């Protein structure tokens with residue numbers, strides 16, 4: 001907080017020198033140390049730091065959006081403190097925006113390894129068949145991997161745009177629409193960081209299990225990805241808690257939904273509120289699985305679902321307040337099933353729309369077709385988890401729920417023949433993937449054999465072999 005002449009001007013940023021560059025010792029007034037080994041990302045040193053009457057020169061303010069002059073008077077390019085706050089929220093979202101990329105990178109590596117391995121690993125086969133079939137041919141293997149392949153494409157495309165948008169917003173933060181962009185970007189990063197962190201968490205675990213026992217080898221490299229991604233669910237805001245930033249913003253918008261315009265949503269994330277009363281009266285009209293997994297139907301269904309959950313959450317908070325609960329308690333008692341789902345569904349809706357808008361513009365028709373299948377799979381697979389809400393809200397019948405599931409399975413089967421080409425597009429070079437299961441040449445068994453046979457000590461007797469073989473010569477203690 002920046003406090004000047006007795007007034008608190010809120011959150012501000014400073015550059016804080018920790019160590020003297022000539023000696024690397026901490027400056028007087030600074031206590032700093034290392035936190036020790038963590039369960040992942042040990043290439044990053046995390047530490048603790050304490051300050052005791054530690055003074056910084058005024059020049060250390062990062063004061064583009066506001067700071068004090070030499071007399072201690074506060075100056076800012078914004079007349080309205082709320083707007084300054086909005087712009088700084090957007091800039092401070094940088095960590096979360098870039099974590100979406102980190103989660104995507106981990107999942108991207110894991111999905112390449114698991115799909116390449118699943119195309120090589122053969123187990124059993126149809127009756128009377130001599131040849132066994134690759135495990136990727138099995139429906140259950142497909143549904144554990146292909147939705148995450150679709151998710152990786154959606155996430156990769158999204159986070160490239162998201163990072164660039166954050167940089168542009170930061171550079172132009174003092175422009176007229178800077179504060180609105182900052183606020184919306186904050187709301188988006190507060191739910192998309194959790195969405196991507198959790199998608200990567202579940203996807204990487206599925207990839208690990210999809211590779212069976214070999215997936216548990218350290219040399220498969222999936223375990224490390226899992227541990228490293230874990231931190232993404234906690235730092236820069238614990239995922240579950242962070243979602244409140246988004247849901248609170250949306251709950252504030254709902255009563256103003258008829259006045260909300262383009263200026264309030266420079267990124268278009270609340271476009272689902274246009275004609276919302278009419279939207280909420282609509283019902284799904286699909287007649288078969290293919291219609292339900294059509295991207296246009298999916299986009300519309302998500303729009304309805306986002307509006308519906310927002311309305312239900314707002315009504316719950318309002319009801320609890322009417323029953324006498326204060327704002328804190330009413331919001332707290334509306335998290336599970338309501339506000340948390342709201343923030344996640346809002347994130348999914350936005351990412352799905354972005355994926356669709358990118359895929360539909362792809363010039364090459366054949367590639368566009370495959371990308372649109374991925375859009376459908378991503379959307380239908382996510383939506384399947386919200387079937388209960390779609391049913392409870394009267395948007396879909398129970399039968400439609402089964403069609404949606406059938407549609408997901410059909411999409412998985414349709415995308416499977418393209419799966420290797422799709423992961424080859426995502427794959428980093430072998431040295432970077434660094435997995436015995438995922439090399440581009442498909443030589444899984446050769447790699448595993450080489451790794452196991454050359455592992456230090458793999459072929460030698462244990463160092464304590466004498467204790468086992470000559471146990472009868474063991475001399476008991478004289479004590």
Ligand SMILES: Cc1cc2nc3c(=O)[nH]c(=O)nc-3n(C[C@H](O)[C@H](O)[C@H](O)COP(=O)(O)OP(=O)(O)OC[C@H]3O[C@@H](n4cnc5c(N)ncnc54)[C@H](O)[C@@H]3O)c2cc1C
Pocket residue numbers: 038041046231234235236237238240241
């Ligand atoms: C690898 C790593 C690196 C980090 N690097 C940095 C760094 O560089 N700089 C830095 O400042 N910090 C850093 N952190 C700290 C990190 O930002 C915090 O750990 C994180 O924001 C969560 O806060 P907390 O640990 O205080 O969790 P807590 O707030 O103690 O949360 C514990 C649990 O309580 C729940 N909870 C808390 N409040 C509520 C509520 N109101 N409603 C419902 N549930 C609630 C949370 O959801 C969580 O499940 C790092 C953490 C990690 C793991």
